[in-house]
Amino acid sequence: MRMHHFVISAPEQEYVRRLAAYMRDAPGAENWHVTAFTHPPALKQYLRNGYPVDLLVAPANFLQDVADVIPAHVLTVELAQRLDDLADQRLQLLQYQPLPQLLHGMNKLYYDAGRGNAAERGDVGQPTIVASYSAIGGIGKSTLAMNMIRQSAAANKRCFYLNLETWNAAGLHLGSGSEGETEDLSHILYELQSEFPQPLARFRELRRRHAALMADYFEPATQPDERRGLTPQLVDGLLDTICASGDYELIVIDLDSTMDEAFVRILERCTWLFWLWEDEVTARCKTMLAQRYGKRKWGEAYKQQEGKIRYLQIGQAQSPGGNAGTADGIPAHGKLPRIPQWSRAAHAGQLLSSPLYRGAVDSILNGLIWNKEGGLAGGNGGGSRPVASTRTRPNRPERFRLG
Numbered sequence: 476m477r478m479h480h481f482v483i484s485a486p487e488q489e490y491v492r493r494l495a496a497y498m499r500d501a502p503g504a505e506n507w508h509v510t511a512f513t514h515p516p517a518l519k520q521y522l523r524n525g526y527p528v529d530l531l532v533a534p535a536n537f538l539q540d541v542a543d544v545i546p547a548h549v550l551t552v553e554l555a556q557r558l559d560d561l562a563d564q565r566l567q568l569l570q571y572q573p574l575p576q577l578l579h580g581m582n583k584l585y586y587d588a589g590r591g592n593a594a595e596r597g598d599v600g601q602p603t604i605v606a607s608y609s610a611i612g613g614i615g616k617s618t619l620a621m622n623m624i625r626q627s628a629a630a631n632k633r634c635f636y637l638n639l640e641t642w643n644a645a646g647l648h649l650g651s652g653s654e655g656e657t658e659d660l661s662h663i664l665y666e667l668q669s670e671f672p673q674p675l676a677r678f679r680e681l682r683r684r685h686a687a688l689m690a691d692y693f694e695p696a697t698q699p700d701e702r703r704g705l706t707p708q709l710v711d712g713l714l715d716t717i718c719a720s721g722d723y724e725l726i727v728i729d730l731d732s733t734m735d736e737a738f739v740r741i742l743e744r745c746t747w748l749f750w751l752w753e754d755e756v757t758a759r760c761k762t763m764l765a766q767r768y769g770k771r772k773w774g775e776a777y778k779q780q781e782g783k784i785r786y787l788q789i790g791q792a793q794s795p796g797g798n799a800g801t802a803d804g805i806p807a808h809g810k811l812p813r814i815p816q817w818s819r820a821a822h823a824g825q826l827l828s829s830p831l832y833r834g835a836v837d838s839i840l841n842g843l844i845w846n847k848e849g850g851l852a853g854g855n856g857g858g859s860r861p862v863a864s865t866r867t868r869p870n871r872p873e874r875f876r877l878g
Contacts, residue, residue, distance in 0.1 A: 481581070482521070484512040484533035485554060485570065493671050497574045515540040522546070530585050532568060550588050552581070574671060575712045601718050602635075603844060604744050606728040609751040610765035611758050614789060616751055619811065620729040621688060622836045623844075625827050627725050628689035630845070635717055636685070636692040638729040639741075641702040643695040649685055659683065659694035661701050667712040674716040687827065691722070702733070707740035714744055725844070734765060739773050742780045747843055752805060753789040753813075762805055785843070787811050811835050 485491055491511045510526075512518040515537050522528065522544040531538075531545065532552045538545075545551060552566040568580045605623070607616040617638070624634045638660075659681040666677040682691045717726055728741060742748055752762040769777045785808040812831045827833075 478508050479529050479585075480527040481507050481509045481530045481585075482512070482518070482528050482532070483509070483554070483581075484515070484518045484531075484537050486513060486534070486537075488513050490570075494574065497578075497671050497673065519544055530581065532581060534570070550585060552584055573668065573708075575667060575674070575715070576708055579711065579715075602723045602726050603746050604714065604726045604728065605844065606730050606741055606745050606748045607751070608730040608732075608738075608748055610732050610734075610761040611752065612732060614751045614753060614758070615811070616731070617729050618832075619749060619751065619787075619836070620727045622827060622832060623840065624688050624690045624725070624727050626833060626836055626840060627845070630840075632724045632845070633722055634688075634690040634725045634727065635682075635723045636688060636690050636727055636729065637713075637717070638692070638695055639702055639705065639737075640729060640731040641699045641733060642731070643702075649688075649692065649695075658698075658701075661698070663693065663713065663716070664701060664705075664709060667709055667716075674712060675719055678716050678720060702731075702737075705737040707736050710737050710740040710744070732761075732765070734769055734772070739776055739780075742777075742783065745780075745783055748784050749839070750784050750786045751789060751811070752786060759805065766805075785809065785839075787839075789813050809835075809839065 483491070483494070491513055494511065510521070512521065512533075518533070518537060519541045522541055528546065528549050530550050530552070532554050533541075534554050538551055538553060550566070552568055554570045555567045556570060558567050558569055566584055568577060568584070570577075572580075607620040607623075609616050617640075620636065620638075624636050628634050662681055663674065663678055666672050666674050681693065683694060684691055714726070717723065728745070730738065730741070750762075752758055770781075784806075786806045788805075788807060788810045790810045790813060812829070812835055814829050814832055
């Protein structure tokens with residue numbers, strides 16, 4: 476895998492220094508070599524000397540000053556104070572925006588232009604992301620998520636449990652967080668929105684280990700504002716950070732009935748989304764209403780990802796079928812057993828205690844996520860996104876080798 480050479484140039488020395496500091500800890504693969512300049516003459520000399528460059532990001536006046544020495548193969552992106560709708564064929568990035576978004580934009584433009592390959596994007600060897608969802612409350616989404624985590628961990632898979640419910644009662648089952656003394660998810664979201672975030676370092680400080688699940692997790696947010704304020708950009712930042720730690724093979728997201736922009740982005744990032752429903756009049760109605768809402772509200776974005784959804788009916792267990800039937804217009808991909816005693820379960824150990832339920836979950840894991848050799852059965856559904864990383868280089872006058 477070859478190194479990709481990325482050059483950024485801006486007149487503000489402090490901006491460049493802070494960008495460098497952020498990129499030292501930015502999540503992502505180590506396939507970038509990054510160099511930064513604060514003056515056009517230094518940039519021009521660098522290009523004239525024939526140093527390798529694949530992507531050049533700089534203000535318009537910098538690009539004009541060095542236009543005569545930019546190699547033909549270099550992808551150039553204007554670093555703009557504001558985006559110009561009349562920019563013709565020019566590629567632009569907004570200079571002053573949250574650094575995770577700026578870094579993601581650079582990478583997206585680069586790979587959208589056909590540079591690099593799938594392995595360099597980080598699509599290989601990244602964690603599988605799945606989610607548990609339902610239009611109905613109290614149906615067992617968290618139960619499914621925790622059992623998938625526990626049984627994968629028991630098979631020596633490294634797992635992360637991410638609860639993104641609006642009213643997050645996970646602390647009840649995880650044995651912590653019920654009073655909101657610490658809110659790890661809140662802190663990592665604040666970090667992602669800070670002016671110069673270092674999310675990977677903060678993530679490693681905040682994550683916790685749960686003995687019964689044998690997996691890592693965040694202390695739940697007790698305020699609904701955290702989930703309600705979740706944007707597609709924050710979803711990307713959160714998942715990018717967890718993926719970039721390199722510590723996990725499976726991320727299970729525990730959702731509720733919300734179907735907003737964040738839900739659509741999570742669906743885009745998932746390999747599978749397991750949609751729970753039950754054969755009861757109100758439950759069927761809510762499920763079908765949610766289906767129609769998703770198609771109407773999000774249109775093509777939803778329809779393109781709909782094939783990732785696997786509908787699991789709460790009832791007698793069966794393996795998820797390859798060819799789904801239908802029940803009242805709802806695809807029937809499989810069933811999960813109902814365990815009446817769990818309605819009073821007070822800790823995770825009780826939700827992990829049914830051999831019948833574990834057998835049904837094993838069918839899902841073996842059929843859709845892990846193959847017989849222990850690798851991925853369903854492929855990576857976009858769990859990884861390309862993010863720049865850096866290597867250590869000495870500083871030189873007018874130029875900062877980032878890292």
